[in-house]
Amino acid sequence: MAEFAPYVVGAAKKEKQADGEAGGSAAALDQPGSELDMIRVIELLKPSSALAPLFSDVGAQTDTGYFSRQQARAVLEDYIKGRQLVDAKNPRMVKLDHRLCDGLLTKEEYSKLSTYPRDKLQARLQEKMALYTQVVLPGGPTPVKIGNPPCAEIVCEKKMGSKAITRVSGLEPYGIDPLALAKELRTACASSTTVDAIPGKKNAQVVIVQGHHIVTLTKLLEQHRLPARLISAVDKSGRAKAKKPQQTAAGN
Known part of the structure; x- marks a missing residue:
């Protein structure tokens, strides 16, 4: 389990409270009946x-990196x-020094650009950083892993x-027991079920x-505190969708 110490320097001090979730405080997970009871994914x-x-x-560091x-x-x-890299004539633009060029620009951009939009520079910074995620279950956080966590995959197909x-x-990854499910x-479905190794x-x-x-299974996973965004559902059964009744003209 990782403990995240917030980075607090200059402007970052204003971000400390907003970063409470990513700061690794597990105490809030014990609050019953709140949204924190749901399974969450923290991006790092x-x-x-x-x-x-x-x-x-700038002395930016955390205990975990x-x-x-x-x-x-x-x-x-x-x-x-x-x-003091803010462009005096246009505060939206940032003057590029060697650190920003080395870390955020491509080789082609290096010799062509002297300023860059501030918002796009922020987006570029996060694109260049490696993404890690931590799944937080109702009982506490799991180990940090690189990349996004996989979705729970629901597939319906014809047999x-x-x-x-x-x-x-x-x-x-979400602590849901296949046998219990x-x-x-x-x-719930009044149907036979099996559990197989992959x-x-x-x-x-x-x-x-x-x-x-699909609908019943999706609702059941949500009852297990899995948010809809972490569920992928695909219907390969070729099941025909119900047609909407045609409206008849008035007076007919």
Whole structure:
């Protein structure tokens, strides 16, 4: 479990309260009945080797080396203000020095640009940083991993003629027990269910339920505190959608 110490220098002080979530405080997770009971994903950024000198110049550091998006923005603002790089004629533009050029520009841009829009420079900074994420379950945070976490995948497809099955995988990162979910599905859908190992994936299982049950399964995952944005649902069954009744002309 990672403990995140907030970066507090200059403009970043104003960001400290907004960064409470990415600051790693797990105490708030114990509040019952709040949105924090839902499974959450915290995004964290780590400077590349090209950006490390820029962060070092303003004394930006955390115990883990990770920064929230707000903290990363504050670091760049500190750097720009500390070196008086704001264009006097146009405050939206930033004068580029060697640190900004080395860390944020391409080789082609290096010799062509002397200023750059401030908002685009902020976006470029976050694009150049490595993305890490931490899944926070109701019981506490999981280890930090590089990249975005996978979605729980629901797929409905046709099997044996006109019959369909619905399967869901990717439950393990979110602490959802496939066997327990299969039991709930059996009752909710009044259909048979099975749990199979996924070939080539260690400690990964897929839950299969007979019939077309995307909606029921999605609602069930949300009851398990999994937000809709972390659920991917695809219907490959070819099931025909119900046609809307045609409106008849008045008086007919």
